[in-house]
Structures are given as C-alpha cells and as structure tokens.
Amino acid sequence: MAIAAGKMGVIVVDVQGDFTTWKEGSLAVNGTDKAFVEKVQKATETLSGEGYLIFGTQDWHPADHISFYTNHPGKKAFEVIKIGERTQVLWPPHCRQGTENARVLVDNNLFMAIVKKGKDPRYDSYSGFQDDGGAKTEMDQILKRNGIQKLVIYGIATDYCVKATAIDAADAGYKVTVIEGLCKGVAPETSAKALKEMEAKGIMILKELDLQEIGR
Ligand SMILES: [Zn+2]
Numbered sequence: 001m002a003i004a005a006g007k008m009g010v011i012v013v014d015v016q017g018d019f020t021t022w023k024e025g026s027l028a029v030n031g032t033d034k035a036f037v038e039k040v041q042k043a044t045e046t047l048s049g050e051g052y053l054i055f056g057t058q059d060w061h062p063a064d065h066i067s068f069y070t071n072h073p074g075k076k077a078f079e080v081i082k083i084g085e086r087t088q089v090l091w092p093p094h095c096r097q098g099t100e101n102a103r104v105l106v107d108n109n110l111f112m113a114i115v116k117k118g119k120d121p122r123y124d125s126y127s128g129f130q131d132d133g134g135a136k137t138e139m140d141q142i143l144k145r146n147g148i149q150k151l152v153i154y155g156i157a158t159d160y161c162v163k164a165t166a167i168d169a170a171d172a173g174y175k176v177t178v179i180e181g182l183c184k185g186v187a188p189e190t191s192a193k194a195l196k197e198m199e200a201k202g203i204m205i206l207k208e209l210d211l212q213e214i215g216r
Pocket residue numbers: 059060061067094095118
C-alpha cells in the first residue's frame with residue numbers, strides 16, 4: 001500500500017452529463033468529450049490504486065432552482081443578476097435531481113462518498129463545501145473523519161466549481177493541488193484568472209497528474 005493511504009484525498013468535481021459535450025449536456029463545457037471523461041476516469045483509478053480516498057461533488061438542483069434562467073421571467077441564459085448582495089449567473093437548467101444527465105460519469109464504485117450540492121432552491125453552490133447562503137455540506141466532516149490532510153482536486157469547471165471547491169478546501173486548512181489537465185473551463189479568460197486566484201491562495205497547480213509531485 002502506498003504512503004498516501006489514509007491521508008490523501010481526491011475531490012472529483014461535477015463530472016456529470018449536463019456539463020459534458022459527450023452527453024450533449026444542457027450546460028456542456030468546451031472540451032468535455034468522451035476522451036476527456038475517460039482521462040478523468042483513468043486518473044481517478046490510478047489515484048485510487050495508489051491509496052488515495054476518492055470523493056466527489058454532484059450538482060443536484062430542484063426544478064425551481066434560483067440558478068436556472070427559466071425561473072426568472074424575461075431573463076436569458078448567462079445573464080448575470082444581483083440578488084441582494086449576491087451575484088448570480090443564470091444558467092440553462094442543468095443537473096436536475098434524478099435526471100439521467102445529473103449522474104456522475106466517473107465509475108461510482110471508486111468513490112468513498114459523493115457530496116450533493118445546490119439542493120436548496122434559494123442558493124447556488126459552486127463549492128462542494130458550502131452554498132452561497134453559507135450552509136455547509138457534509139464534505140469537511142467526511143474528509144476529517146477520514147483523516148484527510150491533502151487534497152487533489154479536478155473536474156468541471158475550472159472557473160466555477162473547481163475554483164470554489166479548491167479555494168474553500170485551502171481555506172479549511174487542506175493542502176491542495178489542482179490538476180489543470182483534468183479540468184475544463186467555461187471560458188479561457190475566466191479559467192486563466194481562476195488558476196491565478198487559486199495559486200494566490202497557496203494551491204499548487206499541476207499541468208498533468210504527477211504522482212511524485214503530489215505526494216510531496
Ligand atoms: Zn448548478
């Protein structure tokens with residue numbers, strides 16, 4: 001068994017049908033074809049084999065979710081609105097609870113736990129740790145219960161849910177590495193900015209999975 005066992009965890013962020021071109025998702029992110037998902041699958045198998053505990057996040061919205069533009073009469077997809085102090089991007093309806101394209105595409109048997117987020121119709125939740133209303137998910141508890149101190153994070157999308165999850169993980173005291181080559185972003189500019197913001201938080205960014213580098 002590798003040295004990593006029991007201390008190192010992985011969070012696979014939102015690798016769900018609706019975010020992929022492969023499954024013709026309603027909010028498909030560029031570059032998320034079958035080959036990309038297979039690459040994520042392979043990397044996750046490798047890490048699991050090395051003794052990393054695998055966790056996931058799953059966007060899981062009710063039909064009346066605040067992030068769906070269809071719930072805001074007169075608004076269009078990708079418009080940005082203010083809700084009190086919060087900024088909300090309006091998305092096409094996606095990852096509706098119990099639908100085929102809300103499923104996590106990486107082999108579910110690899111995961112110790114998959115944390116659902118965005119269940120509250122009033123708040124969006126890019127982060128796997130908490131929603132925009134500040135309500136915590138069970139992620140931190142589950143990681144702590146498993147003795148996790150270091151996290152490798154990747155998935156969809158670099159500039160939204162990967163960024164928010166990685167930054168909250170760093171803020172919660174985990175040592176975080178993000179694998180850029182196992183992420184895809186909504187837009188190139190915001191993705192580049194997201195990588196810089198994560199680096200500024202002390203998060204290590206690696207181009208590709210490198211077991212030696214992440215084991216340090
Ligand atoms: Zn969502």
